[in-house]
Amino acid sequence: MRPVDLAREHGLSTQAVRNYEDAGILPAAGRTPSGYRVYTPLHARALRAFLSLVPGHGHQTATSIMQAVNRGATEDALRIVDESHARLLDDRRTLDAVEAALHDLAPVPQERGDTFSGDTFIGPLARRLGLRPATLRKWENAGLVRPRRDPRTGYRVYGAGDVRDVRLAHQLRRGGYLLEQIAPLIAQVRSAGGVAPLESALRDWRGRLSARGRAMLRGAADLDAYLRTRDP
The missing domain is CATH 1.10.1660.10 (Multidrug-efflux Transporter Regulator; Chain: A; Domain 2)
Incomplete structure (x- = not known):
C-alpha cells in the first residue's frame, strides 16, 4: 500500500x-x-x-x-x-456532585431582623446553614462568594446571588471538594447568570461525557x- x-x-x-x-x-x-x-x-x-x-x-x-x-x-x-477511563469517571463523579448540589439549592427563608434592604448578613446566613462566620470569610477570600459592604456600617451584605453561591459551595464542600475546585464552578454560575443556565450547560456536559464514553x-x-x- x-x-x-x-x-x-x-x-x-x-x-x-x-x-x-x-x-x-x-x-x-x-x-x-x-x-x-x-x-x-x-x-x-x-x-x-x-x-x-x-x-x-x-x-x-x-x-x-x-x-x-x-x-x-x-x-x-x-x-x-x-x-x-479513570479521568472520565472522575469527570462523571464531579458532574454528579455538581448536579446534586444544584438540585439541593433552595431559597433561604428570610428571618425577621437579619436582613438589610432585603439582603442577609453574615451571622444569620451562617447560622441557617450550620456554618461559622469565619468559614464564610474564608470562602470570600478564596473568591467563592463576593458580598458587598454596607457603606454605613461596613458589614458584609449577602444578596440572593451571594446566598446561592454560598449554598452551592456548601454542598460541594460536603461532597469533599476543595476550594480551588469549587471556585471555577462558582465563577461559571455567575457568568451564566444563575443556576438555571448552568443546568442547561450541565446537561450538555453530560451529553459530551456520554459521547466520550x-x-x-x-x-x-x-x-x-x-x-x-x-x-x-
Missing part, C-alpha cells in the same frame, strides 16, 4: 500519514529500492485504531497509546487507556483489532 492509499480512506493528506509514522503512531514502513514507503494492512489497522482513539481519549493520549503499542510495550498502552468503546474495539493483527 502507498501512503496515498492510507490517506484516501480517512480523508488525510499523504504528509499526515508520513507524519504519523514519524511520530510513532504507525509502525515503521518498509521501503522500496528507490526509497518509497510501503505500507501493509497492519499500518491500515494502526491508523484506523489511532483515529478511532482520538475522539474518546484526545490526540495526545491516543498518540501515547499507539507509541507504546508500536514499541512493544502493550502493558504501558493499556495502563494509559485505564488512566484515561461511546467513543472510547469504539476506540477500544479498533485498538483490540490492531493488537490482534500485530500480536496474533
